[in-house]
Amino acid sequence: MTKLLVLAALVCLAVKLLTQRWPWELGQPQARSLAESRARNLLGVEPNAKREQIIEAHRRLLAMVHPDRGGSNEAVHEANAARDLLLARLVERR
Template sequence: MMIKLLTLAILASLACKLLAGRWPWELLQGDPRAANEARARNLLGIGPQAGYDEVIEAHRRLLQKVHPDRGGSNEAVHEANAARDLLLARLADRRGT
Protein backbone atom coordinates (compact mmCIF):
# COMPACT_ATOMS: atom_id res chain seq x y z
CA MET A 1 0.00 0.00 0.00
CA MET A 2 2.78 2.43 0.94
CA ILE A 3 4.72 1.65 -2.24
CA LYS A 4 1.61 2.41 -4.32
CA LEU A 5 1.22 5.81 -2.65
CA LEU A 6 4.89 6.62 -3.12
CA THR A 7 4.73 5.59 -6.78
CA LEU A 8 1.61 7.70 -7.28
CA ALA A 9 3.28 10.73 -5.68
CA ILE A 10 6.34 10.33 -7.90
CA LEU A 11 4.21 9.98 -11.04
CA ALA A 12 2.12 13.00 -10.08
CA SER A 13 5.30 15.05 -9.53
CA LEU A 14 6.70 14.01 -12.89
CA ALA A 15 3.40 14.80 -14.62
CA CYS A 16 3.38 18.23 -13.02
CA LYS A 17 6.94 18.89 -14.20
CA LEU A 18 6.12 17.76 -17.73
CA LEU A 19 2.81 19.62 -18.03
CA ALA A 20 3.49 22.80 -16.07
CA GLY A 21 7.25 22.98 -16.44
CA ARG A 22 7.71 23.21 -12.68
CA TRP A 23 7.82 20.79 -9.78
CA PRO A 24 4.79 20.80 -7.45
CA TRP A 25 6.75 22.41 -4.61
CA GLU A 26 7.81 25.20 -6.97
CA LEU A 27 4.17 25.90 -7.80
CA LEU A 28 3.38 26.26 -4.11
CA GLN A 29 6.10 28.87 -3.61
CA GLY A 30 4.54 31.35 -6.00
CA ASP A 31 6.29 33.57 -8.51
CA PRO A 32 9.76 34.59 -7.28
CA ARG A 33 9.78 37.58 -9.65
CA ALA A 34 6.67 39.00 -7.97
CA ALA A 35 8.25 38.51 -4.55
CA ASN A 36 11.44 40.27 -5.67
CA GLU A 37 9.44 43.15 -7.08
CA ALA A 38 7.44 43.45 -3.86
CA ARG A 39 10.66 43.56 -1.82
CA ALA A 40 12.08 46.24 -4.11
CA ARG A 41 8.92 48.36 -3.81
CA ASN A 42 8.94 47.91 -0.04
CA LEU A 43 12.58 48.98 0.18
CA LEU A 44 11.91 52.10 -1.86
CA GLY A 45 8.62 52.75 -0.08
CA ILE A 46 6.44 52.90 -3.18
CA GLY A 47 3.26 51.19 -4.29
CA PRO A 48 2.60 48.88 -7.22
CA GLN A 49 1.28 51.70 -9.43
CA ALA A 50 4.44 53.82 -9.15
CA GLY A 51 5.84 54.95 -12.46
CA TYR A 52 9.31 55.85 -13.68
CA ASP A 53 9.46 59.24 -11.95
CA GLU A 54 8.24 57.85 -8.63
CA VAL A 55 10.85 55.06 -8.70
CA ILE A 56 13.64 57.56 -9.44
CA GLU A 57 12.47 59.94 -6.71
CA ALA A 58 12.09 57.17 -4.12
CA HIS A 59 15.57 55.88 -4.99
CA ARG A 60 17.01 59.38 -4.58
CA ARG A 61 15.35 59.80 -1.17
CA LEU A 62 16.58 56.40 -0.01
CA LEU A 63 20.15 57.12 -1.14
CA GLN A 64 20.12 60.32 0.89
CA LYS A 65 19.46 58.16 3.97
CA VAL A 66 21.74 55.18 3.30
CA HIS A 67 24.74 56.68 1.50
CA PRO A 68 28.09 55.97 3.19
CA ASP A 69 28.83 59.71 3.32
CA ARG A 70 25.79 60.05 5.59
CA GLY A 71 26.55 57.14 7.87
CA GLY A 72 25.07 54.41 5.70
CA SER A 73 26.80 51.48 4.07
CA ASN A 74 27.91 50.44 0.61
CA GLU A 75 25.68 47.36 0.91
CA ALA A 76 22.61 49.52 1.48
CA VAL A 77 23.45 51.60 -1.58
CA HIS A 78 23.85 48.44 -3.67
CA GLU A 79 20.47 47.15 -2.43
CA ALA A 80 18.82 50.47 -3.29
CA ASN A 81 20.40 50.46 -6.74
CA ALA A 82 19.32 46.87 -7.35
CA ALA A 83 15.75 47.69 -6.30
CA ARG A 84 15.68 50.70 -8.64
CA ASP A 85 17.13 48.69 -11.53
CA LEU A 86 14.65 45.85 -11.05
CA LEU A 87 11.63 48.14 -10.95
CA LEU A 88 12.77 50.20 -13.93
CA ALA A 89 13.35 47.00 -15.91
CA ARG A 90 9.83 45.80 -15.02
CA LEU A 91 8.38 49.13 -16.16
CA ALA A 92 10.28 48.88 -19.45
CA ASP A 93 9.04 45.30 -19.93
CA ARG A 94 5.45 46.39 -19.38
CA ARG A 95 5.78 49.24 -21.86
CA GLY A 96 7.26 46.90 -24.45
CA THR A 97 4.42 44.38 -24.29
Protein backbone atom coordinates in the same frame (compact mmCIF):
# COMPACT_ATOMS: atom_id res chain seq x y z
CA MET B 1 3.29 -0.61 -7.77
CA THR B 2 5.56 0.17 -10.71
CA LYS B 3 2.62 1.46 -12.72
CA LEU B 4 1.73 3.84 -9.90
CA LEU B 5 5.27 5.24 -9.76
CA VAL B 6 5.37 5.72 -13.54
CA LEU B 7 1.97 7.44 -13.44
CA ALA B 8 3.14 9.75 -10.65
CA ALA B 9 6.27 10.64 -12.62
CA LEU B 10 4.21 11.39 -15.73
CA VAL B 11 1.84 13.60 -13.74
CA CYS B 12 4.82 15.50 -12.29
CA LEU B 13 6.26 16.04 -15.76
CA ALA B 14 2.91 17.19 -17.11
CA VAL B 15 2.54 19.74 -14.31
CA LYS B 16 6.08 20.99 -14.95
CA LEU B 17 5.39 21.41 -18.67
CA LEU B 18 2.10 23.23 -18.11
CA THR B 19 3.03 25.51 -15.22
CA GLN B 20 6.84 25.77 -15.52
CA ARG B 21 7.00 24.64 -11.87
CA TRP B 22 7.22 21.26 -10.19
CA PRO B 23 4.11 20.17 -8.24
CA TRP B 24 5.85 20.64 -4.88
CA GLU B 25 6.69 24.25 -5.85
CA LEU B 26 3.11 25.29 -6.65
CA GLY B 27 2.29 26.53 -3.14
CA GLN B 28 5.41 28.67 -2.89
CA PRO B 29 5.63 32.22 -4.20
CA GLN B 30 8.04 32.68 -7.06
CA ALA B 31 11.45 34.07 -6.16
CA ARG B 32 11.16 36.80 -8.75
CA SER B 33 7.91 38.14 -7.35
CA LEU B 34 9.42 38.05 -3.85
CA ALA B 35 12.39 40.09 -5.06
CA GLU B 36 10.08 42.61 -6.70
CA SER B 37 7.98 42.88 -3.56
CA ARG B 38 11.09 43.40 -1.44
CA ALA B 39 12.35 46.08 -3.85
CA ARG B 40 9.00 47.90 -3.71
CA ASN B 41 9.03 47.80 0.08
CA LEU B 42 12.59 49.08 0.23
CA LEU B 43 11.83 52.02 -2.05
CA GLY B 44 8.35 52.56 -0.62
CA VAL B 45 6.48 52.52 -3.93
CA GLU B 46 3.19 50.97 -4.99
CA PRO B 47 3.04 47.96 -7.36
CA ASN B 48 1.76 50.20 -10.16
CA ALA B 49 4.41 52.92 -9.67
CA LYS B 50 5.58 54.79 -12.75
CA ARG B 51 9.21 55.24 -13.78
CA GLU B 52 9.40 58.76 -12.34
CA GLN B 53 8.02 57.59 -8.98
CA ILE B 54 10.60 54.79 -8.77
CA ILE B 55 13.47 57.14 -9.59
CA GLU B 56 12.27 59.74 -7.08
CA ALA B 57 11.90 57.10 -4.34
CA HIS B 58 15.41 55.87 -5.15
CA ARG B 59 16.82 59.40 -4.81
CA ARG B 60 15.10 59.86 -1.45
CA LEU B 61 16.44 56.53 -0.18
CA LEU B 62 19.97 57.31 -1.37
CA ALA B 63 19.88 60.62 0.48
CA MET B 64 19.29 58.63 3.68
CA VAL B 65 21.67 55.69 3.19
CA HIS B 66 24.60 57.32 1.39
CA PRO B 67 27.97 56.69 3.08
CA ASP B 68 28.60 60.45 3.34
CA ARG B 69 25.52 60.65 5.57
CA GLY B 70 26.36 57.72 7.81
CA GLY B 71 25.01 54.95 5.59
CA SER B 72 26.90 52.08 4.04
CA ASN B 73 27.99 50.97 0.59
CA GLU B 74 25.88 47.84 0.95
CA ALA B 75 22.73 49.92 1.48
CA VAL B 76 23.52 51.97 -1.64
CA HIS B 77 24.05 48.79 -3.67
CA GLU B 78 20.78 47.36 -2.38
CA ALA B 79 18.91 50.55 -3.29
CA ASN B 80 20.45 50.55 -6.77
CA ALA B 81 19.53 46.89 -7.28
CA ALA B 82 15.94 47.58 -6.19
CA ARG B 83 15.66 50.48 -8.62
CA ASP B 84 17.15 48.46 -11.46
CA LEU B 85 14.82 45.52 -10.83
CA LEU B 86 11.68 47.65 -10.76
CA LEU B 87 12.68 49.61 -13.86
CA ALA B 88 13.43 46.38 -15.71
CA ARG B 89 9.99 45.04 -14.77
CA LEU B 90 8.40 48.19 -16.22
CA VAL B 91 10.15 47.57 -19.53
CA GLU B 92 9.03 43.91 -19.53
CA ARG B 93 5.37 44.89 -19.04
CA ARG B 94 5.30 47.04 -22.18
